[in-house]
Amino acid sequence: MNTNQTREILLSKQRRLQRRVSMIDLDFRRERDDDFEELATESENDEVLSALQNEAIVELEQITKALHLLDCGRYGKCLDCGQDISKERLQVLPYTTLCSKCASDDS
Numbered sequence: 001m002n003t004n005q006t007r008e009i010l011l012s013k014q015r016r017l018q019r020r021v022s023m024i025d026l027d028f029r030r031e032r033d034d035d036f037e038e039l040a041t042e043s044e045n046d047e048v049l050s051a052l053q054n055e056a057i058v059e060l061e062q063i064t065k066a067l068h069l070l071d072c073g074r075y076g077k078c079l080d081c082g083q084d085i086s087k088e089r090l091q092v093l094p095y096t097t098l099c100s101k102c103a104s105d106d107s
């Protein structure tokens with residue numbers, strides 16, 4: 001996979017996530033007092049939405065970092081141990097900044 005392809009993949013994922021984040025934002029701002037009986041469900045939805053929101057924000061941060069690394073030619077190297085990240089791993093997680101070993105040490 002060359003740099004341009006990787007950048008395209010990262011940018012399109014970034015756009016998708018940004019769209020998701022702004023849609024969830026809109027949903028949060030919607031009027032909530034139309035129907036009181038729905039409030040319980042609404043707050044459960046809020047939890048799910050905010051989890052999705054957080055997940056998207058974390059991924060966006062990773063993508064921004066990966067794009068930066070791509071720009072300075074350090075993409076594909078583990079930020080923790082400096083080893084090359086395997087091609088297979090980058091294909092599955094193009095925005096990862098850790099090799100599989102360091103990522104599993106982390107969790």
Ligand SMILES: [Zn+2]
Nearest residue numbers: 078081099102
């Ligand atoms: Zn590593």
